Amino acid sequence: MSAESSAIRDEFRAGRASMERKVAACTGALSLDPADRAEILTLLAADSDRRIAERAQNALLSLAPAAFAEALTRPDAPAHLLAYCAEHFADKPAVADAVAANPNCTALQLGHVARYLSVTGVQAIMDDLDRLSQHLDLVAVLLGSAPLSAEQRHQLHELSLGPASQQELEDAVNDAEPDLQKRQSLLQRLAQMRVTERVQLAVKGGREERVALIRDSCKVVQRAVLQSSKLTDREVESFASMTSLNDEVLRIIATRRNFRKNYTVVRNLVNNSKTPLDVSLNLLKSIQTPDLKLLEKNKNIPETLRSTAAKMFRQRSQTRGHG
Numbered sequence: 504m505s506a507e508s509s510a511i512r513d514e515f516r517a518g519r520a521s522m523e524r525k526v527a528a529c530t531g532a533l534s535l536d537p538a539d540r541a542e543i544l545t546l547l548a549a550d551s552d553r554r555i556a557e558r559a560q561n562a563l564l565s566l567a568p569a570a571f572a573e574a575l576t577r578p579d580a581p582a583h584l585l586a587y588c589a590e591h592f593a594d595k596p597a598v599a600d601a602v603a604a605n606p607n608c609t610a611l612q613l614g615h616v617a618r619y620l621s622v623t624g625v626q627a628i629m630d631d632l633d634r635l636s637q638h639l640d641l642v643a644v645l646l647g648s649a650p651l652s653a654e655q656r657h658q659l660h661e662l663s664l665g666p667a668s669q670q671e672l673e674d675a676v677n678d679a680e681p682d683l684q685k686r687q688s689l690l691q692r693l694a695q696m697r698v699t700e701r702v703q704l705a706v707k708g709g710r711e712e713r714v715a716l717i718r719d720s721c722k723v724v725q726r727a728v729l730q731s732s733k734l735t736d737r738e739v740e741s742f743a744s745m746t747s748l749n750d751e752v753l754r755i756i757a758t759r760r761n762f763r764k765n766y767t768v769v770r771n772l773v774n775n776s777k778t779p780l781d782v783s784l785n786l787l788k789s790i791q792t793p794d795l796k797l798l799e800k801n802k803n804i805p806e807t808l809r810s811t812a813a814k815m816f817r818q819r820s821q822t823r824g825h826g
Contacts, residue, residue: 505534505536507534508534508535508536508539509539511528511533511534511535511539511543512535512539512542512543515528515542515543515546515547516546516581522552522555525547525550525552525555526555526558528540528543528544528547528559529544529547529555529558529559529561529562530558530562531562537566537567537569537570537573538570538571538573538574538577539574540566540570541563541566541570541571541573541574541584542574542580542581542584544559544562544563544566545559545563545583545584545587545588546559546581546583546584547559548560548563548587549583549587563591568592568595568596568597568598569597571584571588571592571595571598571601572597572598572600572601575588575598575601575602575604575605576601576604576605580605580607582607585602585605585607585608585612586612588601588602589602589608589611589612589613589615589616590612590615593615593616593619594619597621598616598619599616599617599619599620599621599624600620600621600623600624600627602615602616603616603617603620603624603627603628604624604627604628606634608641610638610640610641610643610644613641613644613645614644614648617644617645617647617648617649618648618649618650620649620650622650622652625645625649625650625651625652625655626655628641628645629655629658629659630730631730632702632705632706632723632726632727632730633702633703633706633707633727633730635659635662635702636662636698636699636700636702636703636706636727637699637703639662639663639699642659642662642663645659646659646660657722658722658723658726659723661698661721661722661723661724662698662699662702662723663698664697664698664721665697665698666694666695666696666697667693667701667719667720667721668720669694671719671720672690672693672694673690674718675715675716675718675719675720676689676690676693676715678715678718678747679711679714679715679717679718680711680714680715685711689711689712689715693715698721698723698724701716701719701721701724701727702723702724702727703727704716705719705724705725705727705728705730705731706727706728706730706731706732707731707733708731708733709733710733710735710738713728713731713733713734713738714738714741716728717729717742717745717748717752718747718748722749722751725748725749725751725752726755729752729755729756729759736765736767736768739756739762739765739768740765740767740768740771742756743756743762743767743768743769743771743772743775744771744774744775745775745777746775746776746777748777749777750777750778750779753772753775753777753778753779753782754778754779754782756768756772757769757772757778757782757785757786763786763789766789766791769786769789769790770790770791770794772786773786773787773790773794773798773804773808774798774801774803774804775804776803776804776805780805780807780808783804783805783808784807784808784811787808787811787812787815788815790812790815792816792819792820795812795813795815795816795819796816798812798813799812799813799816
């Protein structure tokens with residue numbers, strides 16, 4: 504973004520632009536970056552002077568959708584830009600995704616863009632469970648209009664559920680907390696929590712809550728644990744080795760680049776009998792040679808994985824021998 508363009512944008516945001524400057528913005532005579540021009544024109548489209556408003560509306564039609572999408576990704580994107588794009592440009596490529604991803608997007612605005620969302624756009628919203636769990640009106644809109652996969656629809660439905668059963672909570676907490684007093688305290692706190700509240704706790708709570716909630720009966724709560732900014736490398740390493748977790752949690756860990764950077768996580772996943780075979784086989788190429796040898800002796804993992812690890816070990820050994 505050029506400094507000149509930014510200064511002009513701030514001038515219009517503050518309401519200081521003269522009639523001549525408004526006309527210049529509509530005709531393209533001002534030196535503006537595409538995103539700044541998109542923002543300014545959406546402001547002028549509601550100008551009190553009807554001639555300026557009409558000029559701005561006509562000029563908006565000539566802008567590339569990418570200009571609106573870029574303007575919407577700014578943390579300080581103004582409300583008028585969000586509203587105008589939701590109402591008038593929802594069907595343009597990437598604009599619907601950018602509107603929905605904006606944290607200030609309302610349920611009404613999401614309703615305008617929901618059916619135009621891409622697969623990536625829907626997933627970006629699903630990856631912000633903190634936001635969704637606080638705004639169930641957004642969940643209702645997504646369920647009613649967005650192109651959802653069966654799995655996404657299931658998770659959104661889960662957000663409307665009430666407290667878990669006592670037995671399910673006891674199973675999760677017993678595995679997570681060895682100390683009896685702490686276990687009872689945690690169980691009491693979780694007992695009355697609806698799914699949205701457990702999602703919030705998974706995102707913002709402490710280690711003991713995350714260790715229990717990664718075993719929650721609702722997938723959306725498990726996913727929220729993995730979205731927590733407080734999650735430590737040590738916790739993820741531990742999760743990757745747990746045979747009590749369902750295979751979907753292990754698959755998510757394997758697909759997150761920031762988790763895969765940790766070699767211990769990768770090694771634990773490959774050694775975990777619950778990790779889906781396709782995931783383990785894909786991770787094998789990242790396994791260090793001494794660990795390949797150990798995998799061959801691991802009787803808990805699938806035979807296909809063991810034999811593939813043995814073959815890779817032999818190939819690497821031969822390559823070193825010829826080197």
